[in-house]
Amino acid sequence: MRRVAVIGVGVTKFGKHERSSAELFAEAAREAVLDAGIEPKAVQALYYGNVTGGESERQLHMGPLAASLLGLPTIPTTRFENACATSHAAFRHAVMEVGAGVSDVVLVGGAERILHVPTEHATEYFAYCSDAAFEQPTGLTFPGVFALIARAHMEKYGTTEEQMAHVAVKNHRHGVHNPKAQFRKEITTETVLKSAYVADPLKLFDCCPFTDGGAAVILASEEVARRHRLPVWVLASEAATDTMWLHDKRDLSRVTATERAAASAYRRAGRGPQDVDVVELHDCFTIAEIVATEGLGLFEPGMGGPAAEKGWTSIGGKIPVNPSGGLKSKGHPIGATGAAQIAEIVTQLRGDAGPRQVAGARTGLTHTLGGNTATVLVSLFGRD
Amino acid sequence: MRRVAVIGVGVTKFGKHERSSAELFAEAAREAVLDAGIEPKAVQALYYGNVTGGESERQLHMGPLAASLLGLPTIPTTRFENACATSHAAFRHAVMEVGAGVSDVVLVGGAERILHVPTEHATEYFAYCSDAAFEQPTGLTFPGVFALIARAHMEKYGTTEEQMAHVAVKNHRHGVHNPKAQFRKEITTETVLKSAYVADPLKLFDCCPFTDGGAAVILASEEVARRHRLPVWVLASEAATDTMWLHDKRDLSRVTATERAAASAYRRAGRGPQDVDVVELHDCFTIAEIVATEGLGLFEPGMGGPAAEKGWTSIGGKIPVNPSGGLKSKGHPIGATGAAQIAEIVTQLRGDAGPRQVAGARTGLTHTLGGNTATVLVSLFGRD
Numbered sequence: 001m002r003r004v005a006v007i008g009v010g011v012t013k014f015g016k017h018e019r020s021s022a023e024l025f026a027e028a029a030r031e032a033v034l035d036a037g038i039e040p041k042a043v044q045a046l047y048y049g050n051v052t053g054g055e056s057e058r059q060l061h062m063g064p065l066a067a068s069l070l071g072l073p074t075i076p077t078t079r080f081e082n083a084c085a086t087s088h089a090a091f092r093h094a095v096m097e098v099g100a101g102v103s104d105v106v107l108v109g110g111a112e113r114i115l116h117v118p119t120e121h122a123t124e125y126f127a128y129c130s131d132a133a134f135e136q137p138t139g140l141t142f143p144g145v146f147a148l149i150a151r152a153h154m155e156k157y158g159t160t161e162e163q164m165a166h167v168a169v170k171n172h173r174h175g176v177h178n179p180k181a182q183f184r185k186e187i188t189t190e191t192v193l194k195s196a197y198v199a200d201p202l203k204l205f206d207c208c209p210f211t212d213g214g215a216a217v218i219l220a221s222e223e224v225a226r227r228h229r230l231p232v233w234v235l236a237s238e239a240a241t242d243t244m245w246l247h248d249k250r251d252l253s254r255v256t257a258t259e260r261a262a263a264s265a266y267r268r269a270g271r272g273p274q275d276v277d278v279v280e281l282h283d284c285f286t287i288a289e290i291v292a293t294e295g296l297g298l299f300e301p302g303m304g305g306p307a308a309e310k311g312w313t314s315i316g317g318k319i320p321v322n323p324s325g326g327l328k329s330k331g332h333p334i335g336a337t338g339a340a341q342i343a344e345i346v347t348q349l350r351g352d353a354g355p356r357q358v359a360g361a362r363t364g365l366t367h368t369l370g371g372n373t374a375t376v377l378v379s380l381f382g383r384d
Numbered sequence: 385m386r387r388v389a390v391i392g393v394g395v396t397k398f399g400k401h402e403r404s405s406a407e408l409f410a411e412a413a414r415e416a417v418l419d420a421g422i423e424p425k426a427v428q429a430l431y432y433g434n435v436t437g438g439e440s441e442r443q444l445h446m447g448p449l450a451a452s453l454l455g456l457p458t459i460p461t462t463r464f465e466n467a468c469a470t471s472h473a474a475f476r477h478a479v480m481e482v483g484a485g486v487s488d489v490v491l492v493g494g495a496e497r498i499l500h501v502p503t504e505h506a507t508e509y510f511a512y513c514s515d516a517a518f519e520q521p522t523g524l525t526f527p528g529v530f531a532l533i534a535r536a537h538m539e540k541y542g543t544t545e546e547q548m549a550h551v552a553v554k555n556h557r558h559g560v561h562n563p564k565a566q567f568r569k570e571i572t573t574e575t576v577l578k579s580a581y582v583a584d585p586l587k588l589f590d591c592c593p594f595t596d597g598g599a600a601v602i603l604a605s606e607e608v609a610r611r612h613r614l615p616v617w618v619l620a621s622e623a624a625t626d627t628m629w630l631h632d633k634r635d636l637s638r639v640t641a642t643e644r645a646a647a648s649a650y651r652r653a654g655r656g657p658q659d660v661d662v663v664e665l666h667d668c669f670t671i672a673e674i675v676a677t678e679g680l681g682l683f684e685p686g687m688g689g690p691a692a693e694k695g696w697t698s699i700g701g702k703i704p705v706n707p708s709g710g711l712k713s714k715g716h717p718i719g720a721t722g723a724a725q726i727a728e729i730v731t732q733l734r735g736d737a738g739p740r741q742v743a744g745a746r747t748g749l750t751h752t753l754g755g756n757t758a759t760v761l762v763s764l765f766g767r768d
Binding site: 001020051052054055057058059060061063064065067068073074075076077078079080081082083089093096097099100101102125128129130131132133136238239240241242243244245248256257260370371374375 | 385404435436438439441442443444445447448449451452457458459460461462463464465466467473477480481483484485486509512513514515516517520622623624625626627628629632640641644754755758759
């Protein structure tokens with residue numbers, strides 16, 4: 001494959017919006033096109049991610065809709081859906097299109113709108129990402145899935161609710177400096193520990209919110225990227241899955257799909273976890289961040305909790321995780337999240353992240369998880 | 385890109401099923417794996433197409449589900465949705481993965497289950513593929529969309545309801561010889577012309593049915609494909625879109641996305657319409673076949689109707705179209721249709737189509753349309 005670079009990024013404000021998800025994507029895409037400094041008509045294909053549009057907006061077939069809204073109604077476009085890893089999956093396939101030489105400039109991203117539907121419906125639609133035959137009928141929703149994971153991790157490693165709380169506190173502290181974040185407000189461990197239980201041991205402040213928003217990135221071939229002021233190279237973009245069903249997983253304290261996708265990405269990039277300067281990972285719940293830091297090889301198994309407690313994952317710490325504020329503070333529009341994580345890493349590697357900048361970041365990693373830990377994507381990025 | 389071949393195909397019986405769409409896909413996939421003569425574990429990635437699973441089965445995130453059902457729970461997998469062109473879009477992206485050298489063996493296809501929901505809900509879910517802001521509120525559903533197209537074609541070219549009826553009669557005649565077809569029964573032009581109007585000028589027998597079913601194909605690199613008894617080469621797989629909105633289309637008698645995708649495919653393959661021996665195209669309504677035969681360059685604009693009437697598109701005619709029976713007789717499980725069309729062309733090019741064989745077929749074409757003619761994919765296939 002040819003080398004592929006990100007030359008433009010765009011993200012809407014995350015939070016509540018009164019526009020359709022395709023319109024939110026279009027806003028992010030216009031920002032990405034401007035950021036790339038290209039003419040809109042240079043875009044040769046659109047990769048579009050969305051999860052619940054059919055349920056929440058009565059809208060399928062969103063690829064041509066987004067393309068039409070952008071004034072690019074004739075380019076090839078495809079909609080991707082891989083639960084919460086949706087736009088990261090779209091990104092990986094878009095990298096293949098540019099890498100294969102099919103196109104030189106591709107627009108990829110996604111959007112979600114969910115805050116206009118009642119919360120119980122939003123919870124139900126999200127639960128469609130777990131199995132309809134065995135899991136949904138038991139009443140299992142995602143807080144329950146991650147509560148089971150948290151319990152397994154606590155039993156095996158002694159991870160504590162306080163350690164989990166530190167993840168939330170850190171991500172809210174980071175998010176204060178992200179103008180696009182849904183919640184820009186510091187919290188304390190007490191805020192988390194005294195919040196109501198959602199699914200024991202997870203409390204309200206262990207959970208990321210429902211969010212509307214869009215995110216987009218522009219991919220380019222090396223030849224096109226060389227004209228950009230600071231291309232960020234895609235060193236690897238890898239995917240792995242695990243069994244769909246929780247009851248078939250051997251050890252709920254691990255996410256083997258993360259381990260597999262990370263191993264593939266490190267191998268392809270010729271880098272290891274020790275080379276990574278900044279990470280955006282999937283903290284849909286605080287325990288998810290702890291398990292991900294272990295699965296990505298940033299810490300030994302069982303050390304994710306202590307690492308959070310000791311501040312190793314803060315900006316200025318050993319390995320800064322989620323400088324954007326993460327899903328917890330920035331918000332989690334599920335179809336947009338993967339692309340938004342990539343936008344943050346690109347911004348960090350360019351040195352453009354302002355007060356949330358990770359000093360000297362040259363290699364970055366994004367990690368996005370979908371469903372009952374059944375889908376994981378890991379990408380690595382570097383600058384010249 | 386490297387050369388890519390199809391080495392295995394599988395299709396379920398089309399009709400009503402009492403299994404989930406992911407299970408239907410798994411059945412087709414097992415048939416494709418057997419047909420390819422590979423070990424299941426040789427499959428390195430799964431490309432999965434489905435449209436209405438969230439609405440009709442409360443199931444999103446179907447990629448890992450299908451992979452788990454197939455006993456391949458760790459390979460990368462992505463769900464694609466491009467309205468009725470869904471699994472053809474998945475196919476095109478899978479061709480890129482193999483063409484780029486990322487994988488050597490990829491499983492791609494799709495499935496749909498819809499007959500278990502009330503017809504009015506099925507119609508509604510399908511309508512989500514048109515625009516939620518401008519089109520759905522008017523009550524527009526797909527028979528209405530294609531009725532408008534039929535009227536425009538009739539006005540411009542003098543196309544008649546009888547000519548459209550000939551499309552249905554021909555496809556039913558072909559479908560009699562397809563053991564997987566939903567309807568294996570000949571009809572007459574009188575059957576069509578005397579059936580009830582669904583959306584004037586389209587009558588019941590101008591419309592394809594709702595269908596459950598799955599279809600799968602195995603793609604392989606040239607090195608792997610050379611070990612197969614008769615690889616069928618992917619000469620091109622191209623996509624194009626048109627504006628999402630009917631009100632922005634300049635001429636409803638044409639499908640410009642078909643014209644663009646076909647032009648790209650012919651150019652990439654170095655072939656023209658005169659080189660094509662057999663075609664599977666998207667006859668969701670009889671008028672759609674007429675317009676597609678023109679857009680693909682098989683006949684001059686306005687000659688699609690007369691061609692149908694004169695039998696030019698029958699097996700044994702100038703250019704046989706839909707020897708499988710097409711969507712009209714074989715059925716239209718929307719997430720599976722693109723892959724099922726490809727399976728038919730591969731079967732034809734291998735000379736394995738039995739009583740529906742197009743004699744001497746060496747070059748084949750598939751055409752799949754999504755939404756309000758907003759998405760079209762065209763692929764070309766050839767044998768050594």
